[in-house]
Each structure stands twice: as C-alpha cells, then as structure tokens.
Amino acid sequence: MKTLARLTFGAVTLAGIASFVASAQSVISAKSGLIHYVEGRVFLGDQLIESKFGNFPDMKENSVVRSEEGRAEVLLTPGVFLRIGENTSVRMITNRLIDTRVEFLSGSALVEADELLKDNGVSIVYKDYTIQLQKKGVYRFDSDPPAFRVYEGIALAQFNGQSEEVKDGRVLEMVGDLKLARFDKDKETDELYRWSRRRSEYLAMANVSAAKSVRDSGMYWGASNWYFNPYFNMFTFVPFNGSFYNPFGFAYWSPYSVYSYLYSPYFMYGGYGGYYGGIPRGVSSASTATRLVAATSSGHSGTVSSSSSSSSAGGVGAHSPSTAVSNSASSSISRGGMSGTGGGHAGGHPH
Numbered sequence: 370m371k372t373l374a375r376l377t378f379g380a381v382t383l384a385g386i387a388s389f390v391a392s393a394q395s396v397i398s399a400k401s402g403l404i405h406y407v408e409g410r411v412f413l414g415d416q417l418i419e420s421k422f423g424n425f426p427d428m429k430e431n432s433v434v435r436s437e438e439g440r441a442e443v444l445l446t447p448g449v450f451l452r453i454g455e456n457t458s459v460r461m462i463t464n465r466l467i468d469t470r471v472e473f474l475s476g477s478a479l480v481e482a483d484e485l486l487k488d489n490g491v492s493i494v495y496k497d498y499t500i501q502l503q504k505k506g507v508y509r510f511d512s513d514p515p516a517f518r519v520y521e522g523i524a525l526a527q528f529n530g531q532s533e534e535v536k537d538g539r540v541l542e543m544v545g546d547l548k549l550a551r552f553d554k555d556k557e558t559d560e561l562y563r564w565s566r567r568r569s570e571y572l573a574m575a576n577v578s579a580a581k582s583v584r585d586s587g588m589y590w591g592a593s594n595w596y597f598n599p600y601f602n603m604f605t606f607v608p609f610n611g612s613f614y615n616p617f618g619f620a621y622w623s624p625y626s627v628y629s630y631l632y633s634p635y636f637m638y639g640g641y642g643g644y645y646g647g648i649p650r651g652v653s654s655a656s657t658a659t660r661l662v663a664a665t666s667s668g669h670s671g672t673v674s675s676s677s678s679s680s681s682a683g684g685v686g687a688h689s690p691s692t693a694v695s696n697s698a699s700s701s702i703s704r705g706g707m708s709g710t711g712g713g714h715a716g717g718h719p720h
Contacts, residue, residue, distance in 0.1 A: 400427070400464040401444070401465070401491075402469075403426075404426045404443055405425055407442075408439055411435070411439040411440070411441045413426055414433060430464055433459070433461075433474070434461075435458035436455050438455050440452065440455060446469055446486060446490075447606060448483040448505075448608075449489075450481040451479075451480050452561065452564070453478045454476055454564075456476050457477055459472065466489050467489060469490060469491045469492070472493075472495070473495045474512075476511075476512060479507065479510070482504070482507075482508070483616070484505055495543055499527040500517055500535075501524060503524055503534075505522060505615070506523065507519075508520070515543040518541075518557070519538070520537060520562075520616070521616045523536050528543075533549065569615060572603065572606065572619075575598040575600070575605035577631070579598045579607055580596075584628065590623070593608045594609075595607075608621055610625055611626055612626045
C-alpha cells in the first residue's frame with residue numbers, strides 16, 4: 370500500500386493494481402463514512418483533509434465533517450453517496466451498514482442513492498426530523514431555510530411520532546410539521562446539484578473498467594459493492610448483477626453484464642452502434658469514440674448516459690476520463706441559491 374501510494378498513473382503495474390484493488394475493496398464494505406473526495410477546504414473534526422492517492426479518511430461515529438469554501442463526497446452504504454456543499458457540516462451518528470444514520474447540521478447536502486440493498490438502511494436526521502430513504506433517488510437537505518426535497522425517489526419523514534411519505538417533486542419544509550408542497554425539480558437546481566451530477570458521471574465512467582477488472586480477475590462477486598479503480602483514484606459502485614441507469618441517468622454495469630456493453634456489435638443505443646458497429650453508446654463524436662475505445666482497452670472507460678451526449682461537465686464527453694476527473698478538482702465553487710438549471714433524471718434499463 371505504501372509503495373503504491375507513490376506510484377504515478379503511468380508507472381502502475383497491472384499486478385500491483387489488482388492487489389491494491391482487491392485489498393481496498395474488502396475494506397470499504399465494512400462501514401459507512403469513507404470520505405471519498407474533497408475539493409477546497411474541508412475538515413474532519415479540526416483536521417484539514419488533504420487529497421492523497423489511495424488515501425481516504427473515514428468518519429467514525431460522532432465525528433463531524435464540515436466545509437468552508439469546499440465540497441466533499443462521502444460513501445455511505447454501497448450505492449449511496451452523501452455530498453455536501455460549502456459551509457456545511459454533518460455528523461456521523463452510526464456508521465453500521467444495517468443502520469447508517471447521519472445528522473445534517475447546517476448548510477446544504479445532497480444524497481444520491483443508486484441502490485438501497487435489502488439489509489442496509491440509510492437515515493438522515495435534522496433536529497427533530499428523521500428521513501429514511503426508501504428507494505433509489507436524489508434527495509436534498511437545506512438548513513436556511515430548513516427544507517427536504519425529493520428530486521427522485523421516495524423517503525419516509527418522521528416527526529413528533531408521526532410519519533409522511535415524501536415522493537419526487539415534493540418538498541418538506543422542516544419547520545415543525547409534516548406539510549408537503551410541490552417544487553419544480555427541473556428548475557430548482559444549483560451548483561451543488563450540478564456538481565453532484567458531474568461526480569455521478571465520473572463514477573459511472575470508472576464503473577466500466579472496474580466491472581471489467583472484476584470479471585477478468587475471476588473474483589467472486591456475490592453482492593453489490595464499492596470497488597477501487599486506481600486509474601481514476603476513486604471507488605466506484607459495481608452492482609451484483611445486470612445493469613441499470615442511476616437517478617442522474619448514467620449506467621452502471623455488473624461484472625456479468627459489462628462485456629455486453631464493451632463488445633456487442635449489434636446493441637444499438639440512442640442512435641449509435643456498439644464498439645464494433647460505430648460510435649459507442651453515450652458518446653457524441655467519432656473522435657471521442659476512438660479515444661474511449663483505446664482508453665477502455667487499457668483499463669479506462671467512457672460513460673454511458675441515458676442521453677446521447679454528456680454535456681453537464683462542460684463537455685466532459687469530449688475529454689478523456691482522466692482529464693474529466695481532473696476537471697472536477699479544478700471546478701469553481703459558487704454561492705448560488707436554489708436557482709438555475711441542471712440535468713434531468715432518467716429511468717429505464719440498458720437492455
């Protein structure tokens with residue numbers, strides 16, 4: 370591990386990668402709270418978090434992550450991401466996978482749930498409110514004014530011994546009751562939402578080569594889980610079986626289905642052919658397709674979106690995956706309110 374932490378991208382050997390991936394993956398599934406990505410000034414307790422290759426601090430129970438002019442992404446149960454905007458703080462109440470509970474203290478936070486496994490549970494607590502996630506989706510928390518929004522999915526809100534189901538397009542103003550109102554989920558987006566969508570795209574990009582790596586290694590993949598992709602220096606989510614679109618519209622592939630994406634000559638998607646039939650699915654130009662095919666053969670991957678092109682990260686589809694990830698770290702942080710436009714949601718299945 371210590372040796373690998375010093376290796377640059379170009380010097381990593383395939384044997385070393387496989388060893389690092391296998392050990393990292395076995396650790397990540399134990400508990401929720403891995404601080405997966407930070408940009409700007411983010412603290413774990415009083416300690417400034419510094420980004421280092423292969424180094425991911427974790428939130429112990431009762432620990433607090435807070436941001437100043439920065440953002441952070443925390444991995445909860447497999448398939449569930451917690452992202453905080455600037456001037457935000459959250460506390461880990463319990464990090465057990467069976468009952469992950471996070472206290473939202475202040476600022477703005479977004480939860481992307483790509484899959485909620487049967488034996489896992491995720492709840493977000495704000496003052497006297499408890500929000501239990503029921504289905505995959507995108508969920509938003511704000512403290513000023515206090516509100517909980519569901520962009521997609523279903524959550525159960527509990528307050529003062531009562532409960533209310535909150536579905537997509539509804540907002541709960543957490544001011545002492547369980548009254549719901551509608552909001553425009555296509556218009557009420559901001560920098561945190563758009564940054565979360567970019568992060569979702571990068572994670573989907575990393576999924577393809579990670580799923581292929583599991584398949585090629587012969588590793589038994591008995592459940593959906595996190596998996597470390599050293600080419601991207603990030604964990605990604607690899608489902609147990611099949612393939613699906615996440616709430617932001619990006620595809621995830623299991624080790625057992627990824628080859629149907631990489632090598633199917635007949636599978637058509639969004640008007641484009643497979644790798645043998647022309648432009649890969651989700652890619653907007655032939656030149657980009659050529660680079661992504663080459664990158665995938667060496668372990669990288671391109672992203673697959675429910676739309677035919679990916680423009681949410683300033684034309685990320687026109688960059689190589691490593692460039693796209695670098696762009697995330699250098700993206701600006703703005704202080705916009707709940708305004709502007711962002712990417713929509715999409716459901717469905719690649720097959």
